[in-house]
Amino acid sequence: ETGVTQSPTHLIKTRGQQVTLRCSSQSGHNTVSWYQQALGQGPQFIFQYYREEENGRGNFPPRFSGLQFPNYSSELNVNALELDDSALYLCASSSGGGPYTEAFFGQGTRLTVV
Amino acid sequence: DQQVKQNSPSLSVQEGRISILNCDYTNSMFDYFLWYKKYPAEGPTFLISISSIKDKNEDGRFTVFLNKSAKHLSLHIVPSQPGDSAVYFCAASMNSGYSTLTFGKGTMLLVSP
Numbered sequence: 001e002t003g004v005t006q007s008p009t010h011l012i013k014t015r016g017q018q019v020t021l022r023c024s025s026q027s028g029h030n031t032v033s034w035y036q037q038a039l040g041q042g043p044q045f046i047f048q049y050y051r052e053e054e055n056g057r058g059n060f061p062p063r064f065s066g067l068q069f070p071n072y073s074s075e076l077n078v079n080a081l082e083l084d085d086s087a088l089y090l091c092a093s094s095s096g097g098g099p100y101t102e103a104f105f106g107q108g109t110r111l112t113v114v
Numbered sequence: 115d116q117q118v119k120q121n122s123p124s125l126s127v128q129e130g131r132i133s134i135l136n137c138d139y140t141n142s143m144f145d146y147f148l149w150y151k152k153y154p155a156e157g158p159t160f161l162i163s164i165s166s167i168k169d170k171n172e173d174g175r176f177t178v179f180l181n182k183s184a185k186h187l188s189l190h191i192v193p194s195q196p197g198d199s200a201v202y203f204c205a206a207s208m209n210s211g212y213s214t215l216t217f218g219k220g221t222m223l224l225v226s227p
Contacts, residue, residue: 033214041219042218043203050212055212056212107155107157
């Protein structure tokens with residue numbers, strides 16, 4: 001059974017650029033959630049995809065968008081990068097889109113915006 | 115407005131003693147609580163959870179206690195081991211139709227030999 005994998009592990013971008021982060025969910029999981037963890041903070045919920053549809057979103061602007069593919073892998077896209085977007089981006093997969101399922105996290109992508 | 119609060123940024127404990135990590139929440143709609151452990155350069159790993167219909171859940175060395183009236187939960191690790199040194203996140207969930215987790219800022223636990 002493969003776990004949740006994210007790519008790339010580290011990334012440096014310039015303010016104003018666009019970035020795409022990728023996540024492969026754990027085998028058998030159909031739900032992917034994305035979280036942003038700023039330095040010294042806990043992870044903050046960005047959005048969730050269940051069976052290729054967005055079914056929940058946190059307090060993030062529309063320049064944060066995502067996709068989920070038929071194999072349940074997912075992408076997080078961020079447009080017009082700002083310095084405050086520098087953070088660890090975590091992907092979590094789970095089985096089912098309900099509120100009480102255990103989420104398994106990937107190792108994260110460290111994004112630095114300069 | 116932080117709905118899940120971990121007021122101790124760090125905790126130091128000697129090997130073999132009990133570690134107690136605390137968490138408070140403000141949203142009474144939360145009805146499921148989880149603890150995650152995070153090592154550097156790794157993603158958070160699920161440790162233990164508790165539903166709001168219970169006041170205690172135990173798994174080996176780890177026990178979570180929930181006091182709903184005080185909106186407080188705690189994680190007890192007995193006995194503590196050096197390998198337990200990590201950042202511990204408290205997280206909460208509610209029946210909103212999808213599985214979002216609201217996290218605290220974390221407590222860094224250091225267990226010294």
